[in-house]
Amino acid sequence: MxxxxxxxxxxxxxxxxxxxxxxxxxxxxxxxxxxxxxxxxxxxxxxxxxxxxxxxxxxxxxxxxxxxxxxxxxxxxxxxxxxxxxxxxxxxxxxxxxxxxxxxxxxxxxxxxxxxxxxxxxxxxxxxxxxxxxxxxxxxxxxxxxxxxxxxxxxxxxxxxxxxxxxxxxxxxxxxxxxxxxxxxxxxxxxxxxxxxxxxxxxxxxxxxxxxxxxxxxxxxxxxxxxxxxxxxxxxxxxxxxxxxxxxxxxxxxxxxxGGKSPIVVTADADLELAADLVAGGIFTNCGQMCSATSRLIVEEPVAEALVAALVERAENLALGAPETAEMGPLTTRPHYLRVSAMFARARQEGARCLTGGAAEGDPAGQFVRPTIYEDVPAASFLWREELFAPVLAVRRCRDDAEAIRLANDTDFGLAATVVSGDPERAGAIAERIDAGHIWINTPQVILPETLWGGFRASGIGRELGPSGLEAYRQKKFITTRTAATA
Known part of the structure; x- marks a missing residue:
């Protein structure tokens, strides 16, 4: 071995x-x-x-x-x-x-x-x-x-x-x-x-x-x-x-x-502890370097302040460092680290409202960045529209489900999404109307091999995993013969 x-x-x-x-x-x-x-x-x-x-x-x-x-x-x-x-x-x-x-x-x-x-x-x-x-x-x-x-x-x-x-x-x-x-x-x-x-x-x-x-x-x-x-x-x-x-x-x-620019929708009846866990996991796992990262938080107005405060606390207490002891490691590649550092500078120039993070961290030889949260991000901002592939969360508030769905679908991508709600029927109805290839309801981003992976629009062509993943490597054909009575 x-x-x-x-x-x-x-x-x-x-x-x-x-x-x-x-x-x-x-x-x-x-x-x-x-x-x-x-x-x-x-x-x-x-x-x-x-x-x-x-x-x-x-x-x-x-x-x-x-x-x-x-x-x-x-x-x-x-x-x-x-x-x-x-x-x-x-x-x-x-x-x-x-x-x-x-x-x-x-x-x-x-x-x-x-x-x-x-x-x-x-x-x-x-x-x-x-x-x-x-x-x-x-x-x-x-x-x-x-x-x-x-x-x-x-x-x-x-x-x-x-x-x-x-x-x-x-x-x-x-x-x-x-x-x-x-x-x-x-x-x-x-x-x-x-x-x-x-x-x-x-x-x-x-x-x-x-x-x-x-x-x-x-x-x-x-x-x-x-x-x-x-x-x-x-x-x-x-x-x-x-x-x-x-x-x-x-x-x-x-x-x-x-790529992806995936939304996570949190309704006012959601369990906020669960919501905070799912939002943080969806954007900070693998230092945000996931095509499925739920980098756009759409939260219903009545619970927005409490949820954002909980997320800021989680971000600021997240252990950042070497893999043996950390909860979040570095960005994997130097070129990407430099791109993300430039993105932080661009956000500052645009006057983005940064609640926490927004900068590289510590030793310049390493590739660490702080978990970052921007609030009240305009829909036209690159923070809302572009895949950043980093632990960067953009937050917008919504009034109701219809606005949440509109904001969720206002993207060039459509790979994944998450819905967090205390009402399973309501959550299912929202999920049905979001244009994305894989949607989680009240659960972390579990991807089992028997499910399905792939996206709408600019997120790609075709599907992986499940039977669809096998069919992608098979060609279909039909064989026609005369029946015995007419042969």
Whole structure:
């Protein structure tokens, strides 16, 4: 079993065709500890030729993998889940060091990734079940439905939840009978390489899963490779648009899980202690670096003052620091830290009403920012409209449910939302009218593998998790025959 040193000092960081290979790209990636800003590892990047080799390995393996019994594919997915759990201590330690995640968050990430493989192993076992014939409107014909894996796929994942976002793509793709090339983020390139170790350990056929490291040019090489039958991307809207353009150039399907500016609606009859917990958790978890972060609080007027006061108290008492002791860690990457620092300066220039936070914290070598709350934020402000990917909450008050719904839907995005109310029927009615892909009522942001993930409008295209996540890697077809009486 690999140690933390094994994972941070790989001489061969590319997993192609079942083997580990040295990186031949011209670039080197420094992997940094966001608590100090200091590098603790270095790794190479794939060359264009190595990306092509990975695509070729996936294409070669697809011919056999697509015909592999679904039960056998399921058993290998079970092996991925077991392999993750066996490596839990070292992978948690690595995410704490590279992402700056508090221990509880890093442990949840690994547990959720393993659960995703468990779930799709279960779905895979039903894929080979025979389909019943259907009676058609013309008695001379009969038919049946069938589906097939879409082909080799290119998967590109972000840095904020490395193991989880990768599992959401790898598990359903392999369950469906697809082969894959995974590009990991250059900001957090190490954790997902454990999937290659597990693949070797469980005997995954060579080429079924390939993993490459690199920056934008590696992503572009994946996007333009003609051997990929589908592209799946999670990340920023700007890069997502480029991935979509690459897919459009070859007319292949694309799944995009992009940004969000999610609302949390609190009604006057809500349990305010619960509401404060859910608002704080929705924006301060993972230092706000979540596409689902409920960064817009819409609170009914009668309870607004009390709720905001409770949130300010929580923000100011939140333990900020190194992962072993903190409730909230640093921003993960230096470029993002600099963007957020500039955003605070912009908010001050605009005269935003900051109740707490609004600045970087402490040692300039680290990437810490204080939990921040802005009140009475104008609907036109960038604080209300733009995804900040930081522990920054914007607050507006509302008079009634209709205004709350209007404010909630006044966004270019539509990924997630939360409703907190003492009346379940009322909460359900509000949730039904909010345009978002996943909505929680009186609950933290629990995302179970059997549910569904994806958004409206600029939040993306397609859905991950649940049966929809598997169907995204399968093509539908219909087979029509003459009936026996007319053949």
């Amino acid at each position: 690999e140690t933390l040193e094994d994972l941070t000092a790989r001489m061969r960081p590319l997993f192609i065709g079942g083997d580990w290979r040295r990186a031949e790209g011209a670039d080197t990636i420094e992997v940094c500890d966001p608590c100090t800003g200091a590098p603790f590892a270095r790794t190479g990047t794939a060359s264009a030729e190595q990306v092509s080799a990975a695509a070729q390995a996936a294409a070669r393996a697809f011919a056999t993998w697509r015909r592999t019994a679904a039960a056998d594919r399921a058993a290998l997915l079970d092996g991925f889940a077991a392999g993750l759990r066996a490596r839990k201590p070292v992978l948690v330690a690595l995410q704490m060091r590279n992402n700056g995640k508090p221990r509880a968050e890093a442990e949840t990430d690994l547990d959720d990734a393993a659960a995703c493989f468990d779930y799709y192993a279960g779905l895979a076992r039903g894929l080979d079940a025979p389909r019943a014939a259907e009676t058609l409107s013309d008695p001379h014909f009969a038919g049946r439905r069938a589906d097939a894996p879409i082909g080799p796929v290119g998967l590109i994942v972000p840095w904020n939840f490395p193991l989880v976002t990768s599992a959401w793509k790898i598990a359903p793709a392999l369950a469906a009978g697809c082969t894959a090339v995974l590009k990991v983020s250059e900001m957090t390139p190490l954790a997902e390489l454990a999937y290659g170790d597990i693949a070797q350990e469980i005997g995954l056929p060579a080429g079924v899963l390939n993993i490459v490291t690199g920056r934008a040019e590696v992503g572009r090489a994946i996007g333009s490779d003609p051997r990929f039958a589908k592209l799946s991307f999670t990340g920023s809207n700007g890069v997502g648009a480029a991935v979509m353009a690459a897919a459009a150039a070859r007319t292949v399907p694309v799944s995009l899980e992009l």
